[in-house]
Amino acid sequence: MSFAVTVESSRVSGGDSDLEPLLAGDKAAWDRFVARYAGVIFAAVRRRLVPAGRVADAEDVVQDVFVKICQNDFRLLRGYDAARARITTWLTVVANSAAVDHLRRLRRRTEDIEAQPESVLAVDPVVREEVKIPAGMLSPRQALVLELLYQRDMTPGEAAEVIGIDPQTVRSMHHKALVKLRAHFQAEMREEED
Amino acid sequence: MREDDIRTKEGAALWRQTRQGWSPLRDDEAPEALLLAAYLDGRLAEDEAARLEARLAGEPALLEELLALRESLAAGAEAPPAAVVTRAQGLRRRTPALRAFGADGPSWRERLFGFSLRPAVSALAGLALLVACAGAFELGRYQAGQLDTTQTVEAGDSDVPVDLLMSGLL
Numbered sequence: 001m002s003f004a005v006t007v008e009s010s011r012v013s014g015g016d017s018d019l020e021p022l023l024a025g026d027k028a029a030w031d032r033f034v035a036r037y038a039g040v041i042f043a044a045v046r047r048r049l050v051p052a053g054r055v056a057d058a059e060d061v062v063q064d065v066f067v068k069i070c071q072n073d074f075r076l077l078r079g080y081d082a083a084r085a086r087i088t089t090w091l092t093v094v095a096n097s098a099a100v101d102h103l104r105r106l107r108r109r110t111e112d113i114e115a116q117p118e119s120v121l122a123v124d125p126v127v128r129e130e131v132k133i134p135a136g137m138l139s140p141r142q143a144l145v146l147e148l149l150y151q152r153d154m155t156p157g158e159a160a161e162v163i164g165i166d167p168q169t170v171r172s173m174h175h176k177a178l179v180k181l182r183a184h185f186q187a188e189m190r191e192e193e194d
Numbered sequence: 195m196r197e198d199d200i201r202t203k204e205g206a207a208l209w210r211q212t213r214q215g216w217s218p219l220r221d222d223e224a225p226e227a228l229l230l231a232a233y234l235d236g237r238l239a240e241d242e243a244a245r246l247e248a249r250l251a252g253e254p255a256l257l258e259e260l261l262a263l264r265e266s267l268a269a270g271a272e273a274p275p276a277a278v279v280t281r282a283q284g285l286r287r288r289t290p291a292l293r294a295f296g297a298d299g300p301s302w303r304e305r306l307f308g309f310s311l312r313p314a315v316s317a318l319a320g321l322a323l324l325v326a327c328a329g330a331f332e333l334g335r336y337q338a339g340q341l342d343t344t345q346t347v348e349a350g351d352s353d354v355p356v357d358l359l360m361s362g363l364l
Contacts, residue, residue: 030286038279039271047266059278066282085231092266093227093234096259140248147251150209152261155198162264163247164236171200181208 023074040088041065041095048099065098142177145170
């Protein structure tokens with residue numbers, strides 16, 4: 001998916017008054033931007049590289065992130081919308097994505113896969129799959145609730161936090177989803193018996 | 195069993211049964227960074243959130259990604275090595291300070307001596323250099339003429355030494 005290229009600077013800057021001069025090419029604003037957010041990017045990159053045993057690559061990946069941000073006249077940064085997300089959240093997602101790409105590139109380059117730590121290979125499962133849920137049976141949110149509770153072993157409180165809803169709503173959704181699934185599979189069983 | 199656990203054996207079995215229908219992932223592109231960030235910040239519109247949640251429920255790898263991002267955000271920033279900051283700051287070269295014009299833009303003086311004449315400055319400098327070179331060349335030629343040591347002398351009778359004339363008579 002591509003990022004919007006032309007945006008109003010105010011949409012990009014949001015609460016960060018430095019982003020407008022930065023996009024206009026002000027070197028001092030760039031320096032401040034780097035000083036302010038390098039820690040956010042570094043932390044996100046490092047967290048992703050540590051399990052793969054590639055923490056030594058963190059500095060290079062952080063540099064890649066800043067290169068991506070400023071190349072093509074800040075094309076990536078111009079796609080940021082302060083009304084949609086906080087700059088720290090957006091930078092964390094961008095940095096995480098750069099670290100994952102880095103690990104994928106490493107994996108492709110590696111001739112002897114057996115010599116790599118298992119965790120590197122685990123970054124991107126070889127076979128990615130999706131769950132086939134009968135269309136219209138569960139709402140996306142109900143399915144996500146069940147996935148978080150039963151596959152991710154979360155409490156209603158934890159699941160609620162991930163989705164950004166009330167724990168009581170999680171309980172209610174869980175109940176309604178089970179009613180639907182029960183009815184669906186019972187009907188399926190009856191059809192098989194007939 | 196943990197406190198506040200609402201899971202049941204039946205629920206686990208039903209969800210397991212639902213998840214049994216695995217199929218290869220469609221060739222969907224990863225959600226863009228801003229969409230994930232907006233979801234993490236709880237700022238997605240209802241329909242956008244529903245679309246993303248449908249993907250999260252059906253794509254374990256994408257859900258894994260989202261949970262990792264949540265952990266990363268909760269952990270917060272870390273102090274980066276100074277070299278990281280210096281290197282990144284060096285990506286942008288220092289440019290001449292931007293002039294802050296008023297809301298109406300540059301004044302007529304600024305337009306005349308600033309913007310309008312700015313391209314002419316380099317042309318004038320080049321012309322001045324050309325004139326200076328030409329002047330230097332001409333000056334050199336003039337001075338060379340002044341220092342010329344070859345002189346032509348027309349010899350007349352008056353210039354012949356007397357003793358030489360006398361020797362012809364003798």
